[in-house]
Amino acid sequence: MHITITGNLGSGKSTTCKILEAKYGFEIFSTGKVIRSIADEMGISVLEMNERMSQDPQYDHMIDDKTAAISRENPDKQLLFDSRLAWNFVEKSFKVFLSVDLKEAARRVYSDASRGDVETYKSEEDAAQQLQARADNENVRYEALYGIHYFDFSNYNLILDSSFLPPERVADALIGEARACDNWNGYGVTGRLLISPKRLGIETDTEVTFEHGYVYPMPVKVKADGDRFTVIEGEEYVKKAAEEGYAYVSASL
Template sequence: MHITITGNLGSGKSTICKILEDKYGFEIYSTGKVQRELARQMNITTLEMNQLMCSDHKYDNMIDDTTARISRENPDKNIIFDSRLAWHFVEKSFKVFLSVGLDIAAERVMKDNRGKEEQYSSIEEAKEKLFQRAQTENMRYKDIYNLEYFNFSNYNLVIESAYSSPELIASIIMKEAKDYYALIADNHGQMVDRTRILLSPKSLYKEEVTKEERNALKGRISEYEKIKELPNVQIAAWKDGDSYQVLSALEEVKAAKEAGVPFLLTALNIQ
C-alpha cells in the first residue's frame, strides 16, 4: 500500500507516520524534512522558505518530481508519504488528511523541538505564524497546481487528531486503508472516489452535556459504551473555520460524547 498523509500544521503527521513505520512496517518518505533542511541551509525560517517558494518554483518541482518517482519505482512496497501534496503526485494511494484546530495546533508546536526556525514566544504568536504559513502554502498550491489544499473531497479519509491518541488514529488509518484497497480490488483495480470524514464528538459539540440531558440519554449512552468500532450513524454538520454546527442527530452526538466515542462519521457543509 501507498498511503499519503497530509493535514493541518501541528496535526501530528510525523508522529502518526512513525507509528505506522514501527508497528506496521511502512517506509516513510517525508518532504517536510526536505523543505526544513533547505530553509536551514539558507539560514531562513520555514515561513520565509514558503514565501520564497511562491516566487521560485524550482524547489516545489524538485520535491514533487522526487515524490512521483519514488511511488512509480516502488509499486510493491508499503510506503507512507508524509507530504503536503503527495496525494496529488502519487498515482495510486490512500489519501489521508489529519485535521486539527488552530488552538490545539499552536499548543503542540510550542511544545515541539523543531529547531530555531520554528520557535515561538507565545501561543498567540504560534497561532498567527501557523495561520500565515497555512495561507501562504495554500496560495502557492493554488497558483502552481490550481489545487484547493483544504478541500476535504481531495482525500479518501479526513480524521481529526485533536482528542484521540496517535496510536488509535494510526490503527484507524490502517483499517480504513485496507477497506479502501479492498474496494479497489472489487472495482477491478480502478481507483474509487470516496471520502470519509471522522470527527470527534468533542469538536462537534463543545458545550457541557447537562445532567438532565445525560439522564434523558442514559440508554443511548449505554449502547454507545458497548461499541468497539465506529457507530452506525452519520452526522450532518456545518463547518465554519474551526467551529461546527450540528445539523442532524444532535442527541446522538451528545450521547457519543458522554460515552467517550472517539469519532463519528460526519457529512460536512463547509463555509
C-alpha cells in the same frame, strides 16, 4: 499499499507516520528524504538544494516528479508519503488529511517551541495566529503553482480528526480506514470525515475505547468554518457516541 498523509500544521503527521512505520511496517518518504535523494543524484548538498528551491520553482516540480516515481517503481511496497502535496502526484494512494483544532495545534507547537524548536512563539495565541497565517499563505502558493485548493476535503479519501486522541489511536483508525478502502478498491471515494465528539462540543467522562469499533454507526451532518465544525443534523448521535466511548462520528458537510 501506498498512503499519502498531509494535514493542518500541528496535527501530528510526523508522529502518526512514525507509529505506522513501527507498528505496521510502512517505509516513510518525507519531503526531506526526497530532497536528499535528489541532491545526491545531482551531486550537491542538501543546503545547496534548499537554496536553489527558494529561488526557482522548477525544483518543486522535481520533488513532485521524484515522489511520483518512487511510488510507481515500488507498487508492492508499503509506503507512506509524509508530504504536503504527495497526494496530488502519487498515482494511486490512500489520501489522508489530518485535521486538528487550531487551539490544540497552537498548544502543541508552542510546547515544542518552548523546548527550542525552529519556530518561536510568544504565546499560544501568537502560535495560533502564525499557524493560521502560514496555512493561508501555503494555500495561496499551492493554488498559484498547481491550481489546487489544499483545504478542499474532496481531495482526500479520509479527513481524520487528530485533536483529542492519543497518536497511537489516530494511527490505528487511519490504518483501519486504509485497509477497508484497499479491500474494496475505494480509492475513488473521497471526503470521508471522521470527527471526535469533543471537537463537536460534546464531552463526557466516558473513556474512549476501540472495543466496539471506533466510528459511531449513525452519521451526522456538519458545517465547517475554518477549523471549526458545527453539527447541523444528528446532535443526538454525537451525544450517544460520546456516552458510549466512540472515538469518532462520521460526518458529511
